[in-house]
Amino acid sequence: MAPRRPATIKDVAAAAGVGIATVSRVFSGTGSVGAATRERVLAAARELDYRPSALGRGLKLRRSGGIGLVVPDVTDPFCAELVAGVLACARTLGEHVIVDAAHGDPSREAEIVERLVEQRVDGVIAQPAGTEADWRGAARVCSSVVFAGRALPGLPEIPAVLADDAGGVRSLTEYLAGLGHRRIGFLGEAPRSPSRVREGAFRDTLAQLGVPVEEDLVVGARPAGDAAYAAAAGLLQRRDDVTAVLAAGHRLGEAAVLVARELDLRVPADVSIAMIDDVAWAELCDPPLTAVARPGRDIGYRACEMLLREPARRGRGGPVLLPTELVVRGSCGPLRPARR
Amino acid sequence: MAPRRPATIKDVAAAAGVGIATVSRVFSGTGSVGAATRERVLAAARELDYRPSALGRGLKLRRSGGIGLVVPDVTDPFCAELVAGVLACARTLGEHVIVDAAHGDPSREAEIVERLVEQRVDGVIAQPAGTEADWRGAARVCSSVVFAGRALPGLPEIPAVLADDAGGVRSLTEYLAGLGHRRIGFLGEAPRSPSRVREGAFRDTLAQLGVPVEEDLVVGARPAGDAAYAAAAGLLQRRDDVTAVLAAGHRLGEAAVLVARELDLRVPADVSIAMIDDVAWAELCDPPLTAVARPGRDIGYRACEMLLREPARRGRGGPVLLPTELVVRGSCGPLRPARR
DNA sequence: CCCTCCCTTGGAAACGTTTCCATGAGGTTT
DNA sequence: AAACCTCATGGAAACGTTTCCAAGGGAGGG
Structure with missing residues (x-):
């Protein structure tokens, strides 16, 4: 037939x-x-x-009618939301999406971009893992690039759509401070991270509130399981007087919850916990975790729109910041006398 | 330059x-x-x-060197794992992956497949949403199709890689029965689902164990939030003598946990809860949830391998079943006197 | 010293589209 | 009635590859 x-x-x-x-x-x-x-x-x-045949058409038109999407890890809830947003937008514009995961490896990321260029994609959306040097090269060779969810401060000419992380950290910090907490542990970006926006926002907010920042309470960690756990355990064991922990990411939040459980600390009676990223388990945790929701889907959607719809406006006026939302649940309580 | x-x-x-x-x-x-x-x-x-240019090459070679991947929803943890597995395998074989989400809509799914065919992908991997009729057409027009994570029983000629759901349900049912539970509520596939493998396995296992199946305790629900919640609430309110709930999916499990919390039931003292799908929150729940892990990543990897490496062996000997793993945590306890 | 064979190389014909340009038909305006 | 527009249509030239085929050249064997 x-x-x-x-x-x-x-x-x-x-x-x-x-x-x-x-x-x-x-x-x-x-x-x-x-x-x-x-x-x-x-x-x-x-x-x-x-x-x-899209191949025949693409050859003639010199473009494939698809876009590339590079994320660190499709199984990360935030990344997955971002991917979903890109897919939704691409769909409305009739483009297909080639997705790949770099797993934090810059060379792998570069390789992926190389392949996307060979595919003659109309553009690339990336949550970059590599350094500025890596992407400077990639940007030259790509038709167009938009960063989503994370940007490289050294490359302002590449447009970016980001969550307002600083705002999110600020609102969370103010919320904890408003509950009376003064010794707040901060689990933040890895020390050699290109931009420590969250840590900066944490420090700034405390300063504005007139709360002294104790260096001892600000620890950075890669969000990988072990490192995160070690950082959280280190913090809570070293300083048994912290009354609240602010985790700047769901992996760190997970670590904080597990460590607290391990140390038999009651949440929020002994220690309040809050984190950035309102992932599914935040609500199912017991107590449910207060978190700042980053609009992953919107970020992806917006980045795709920016890539395909508004090539003119791209990169003007700095990165687009999308608002975060503080979701208050039961994991943070008013200050009580220090434990022990 | x-x-x-x-x-x-x-x-x-x-x-x-x-x-x-x-x-x-x-x-x-x-x-x-x-x-x-x-x-x-x-x-x-x-x-x-x-x-x-991959376009020039593709035109000449009559293939694009990419594969299509169609899932219901990239933000679903199981789907995300599946996607990750496909990406990992495709990467080793030098192919790229066009991903799209059908969101359970058969017409949307058909549209996606149509686009993939236009792209002249080397093959399609799908966790199908549509009916057998839909896919019978798609299979004729596609170079090759492999089902992953879900199959259509009416299309045995399309190869499939699946989790051994029946085995998973069986081990979970036996586990609960072993703890002494007899009145086990089952939250399973929607009534008009094409194949109710899980429900079947539940019934069979109980029968083998000599436990009578009470129809009242077997309820089906679409895994969408509201429907799942309603089903779980219905079950637990209607029958306050159930001592354990087996949720055949993480959305249903989530609903069960929330309903139990809503009804002030202690887990596992008042009711034991277990589910299919070992998603991230299962471990973070309090108490941590006993679950059956489906090897999503392996399924994706294997499906991709089957699509690209073994075009000969495809579809022979029925679907490939990958083993599940029972992860025992704290949400199931020995039978106690019925509540109330 | 000539013949053969193999290795290296270039020309040219696809592959399936889009699009420019030319052609012809039919209708409208002077 | 002539001249002109508009619209529908077909021919042909790209687009950037791969690959068949033929040809050139050096080496080895007779």
Whole structure:
């Protein structure tokens, strides 16, 4: 039944008794075609199971009609939301999305971008893992790049859509301080991170509130399981007088929760815990965790829009910051006397 | 610096003073090229920032070197794992992956497949949402299809890689029965689901154990938030004598946990809860939830391998079943007197 | 010293589109 | 009635590869 070889535009043209140019016009929607002819072409195409080849079109048009999306890890809830947002937007614009995960490895990331360029994607959206040098090169060779969810401060010319992390940390810090907490442990970005926005916002907010920052309470950690756990355990064991912990990411928050449980600390009676990233388990935790929700989906959607719809406006006026939302649940309580 | 138009194979050939055939041989690795010539070509290519166009190659080769992946929802943890597995395998085979989400809508799914066919992907991996009729058509038009994570029983000719759901449900049911539970509530597949493997396994296992199945305790629900919550609430309110709940999916498990909390039931003292899908929050829940882990990543990996590596073996001997693993945590306890 | 064979190389024909340009038919305006 | 527009249509030239085929050249064997 089905032909060995997929039908081409020529087959359709022959079957409908028209020229290939006419068939092309029918399918690409450009130009004008008589109603009767169009019908004949469509009938022939249906008969032959014809599907226009995106390869032929792409070659001619010098673009594939797809975009590339590079994230650290598709199983991370935030990344997954971001991917979903990009897919949603791409869908409305009729583009497909080539997704790949770099797993924090800059060389792998570079390799992925290289492949995307070979695919002649119309643009690339990335939550970058690599350094500025890596992306400076990539940006030169890519048609266009938009950062999403994370940006490289040294590359202001590359447009970016980000969560307002600083605002999120600020509102969380103010919330904890408002509950009376003064010795707040902060689990933040790794020390050699390119930009420690969250840590900065934490320090600034405390300063504004007139709360002295104790260096001992600010620890950085890679969000990997072990490192995060070690950082949280270190903090809570070293300083048994902290009354609240602010985790700057769900992996760190997870670590904090597990460590607190391990140390038999009651939440929030002994220690309040809050984190950035309102992932699914925050609500299911007991007590449910207060968190700052980052609009991952919106970020992805917006980045895609920026990439495809507004090539003109790109990169002007710094990164687009999307608001976060403080979701108050039961994991933070008013200050009580220090434990022990 | 960067040329307005990306360099083509012709540019490289001219710059290196060789024919385009030679450049092609250098980059595609086929045929033999003298060492000196190869060097000259590579140097010219580097100079011009040349990247072979996958579009040109794809057109000639009649394939794009990519595969399509269709899942219901990339933000679902199981799907995300599956995607990660496919990406990992595709990467080792040098293929890229076009991902899209159908959100349970068959027409949307069909549309996605249509687009993938236009892209001339080398194959499609799908966790199908649509019916058998939908996919019968898609399979005819696709080069090849592999189902992953879910299959359509009416289409045995389409190869599939699945979790051993029946085995998972069985081990969980036996575990609960072993703790003494007899009145076990089962939150399972929606009534109009194409195959209710889990429910079947639940019934079979109880029968084998000599425990009568009470129809009242077996409820089906779509895994969407509201429906799941309603089903769980209905079950627990209607029958206050159930001592354990087995949720056949993490959305249903989530609902069970929330309903139990809402009804002030202590877990596991008043009711034991266990579920299929060992998602992140299972461990962070209090008490941590006993669950059956489905090997999402392995399923994706294997499906991709099957699609690309073993086109011969595909579809022979029924679906490939990958083993699940029972992860015992604290949410299930020995039978106690019925509540109230 | 000539013939053969193998290795290297270039020319040219696809692959399936889009689009520019030319052609012809039919209708409107002077 | 002539001249002109508009619209529908087909031919043909790209687009950037791969690969078949033929040809050139050096080495080895007779």
